[in-house]
Amino acid sequence: MAEAVTGLQFCVYLGPAQEDPHVLAERLFATAAAEGQPAVLVVVAPTHRRVEILTADWVRERIPDVACETAIAHMTPLLQAGAFDEALVAGIHHLAEVAGPGGVVGVELPDLFDES
Numbered sequence: 001m002a003e004a005v006t007g008l009q010f011c012v013y014l015g016p017a018q019e020d021p022h023v024l025a026e027r028l029f030a031t032a033a034a035e036g037q038p039a040v041l042v043v044v045a046p047t048h049r050r051v052e053i054l055t056a057d058w059v060r061e062r063i064p065d066v067a068c069e070t071a072i073a074h075m076t077p078l079l080q081a082g083a084f085d086e087a088l089v090a091g092i093h094h095l096a097e098v099a100g101p102g103g104v105v106g107v108e109l110p111d112l113f114d115e116s
Contacts, residue, residue, distance in 0.1 A: 002096035008039035008059060010092055014084060017045035025052035039063075042091060044075075044084065051075055053091070059099070067098040 002010055011032055017024045025043040032038040039059045043052040053068040071091040078087035 002092050005101055006039075006062075006096050006099040007102040008062070008096075008099055009037070010095070011038050011041045012044075012088060012092075013041070014044045014046075014088065016047050017043075017050075021045040021048050021050040021052050025054050029054045040092075040095060042071075042088065044079065044088070046079070046084070049079075051079065051091075053095070062099040062102070063095055064098075067095060071095050 002008070011028075013024070013028055019027075021043055024045065025041060028043065029038060029041045032041065033056075037056065037058075039056050040063065041052075041054045043054075044050075045052075051072045053071060055063050055065075055068065071094040074094050075087040075091040078084075078090060
């Protein structure tokens with residue numbers, strides 16, 4: 001729904017991180033960028049108890065860093081309760097509200113990253 005309204009590609013990684021979650025997020029974002037133009041990447045690394053949200057440079061006018069911080073704040077209590085699905089929905093919903101409506105941009109990318 002967020003993609004349909006905003007026209008932005010939202011990618012999610014939920015799983016273990018063998019490295020610092022921020023480093024993992026940057027690596028996944030670079031991998032996605034090689035395939036198209038990802039707009040937003042949300043990484044949830046439960047074992048590290050960390051959430052990272054990265055946005056493409058061209059998206060930062062629509063989704064500034066403070067909006068990402070607020071999305072993480074909305075997600076944190078839900079993640080602590082083990083409600084990962086609700087946390088992701090809440091975070092992406094907030095980011096989509098901040099971004100507002102827009103046209104479709106870029107190439108469709110995988111919705112999930114498989115690190116197995």
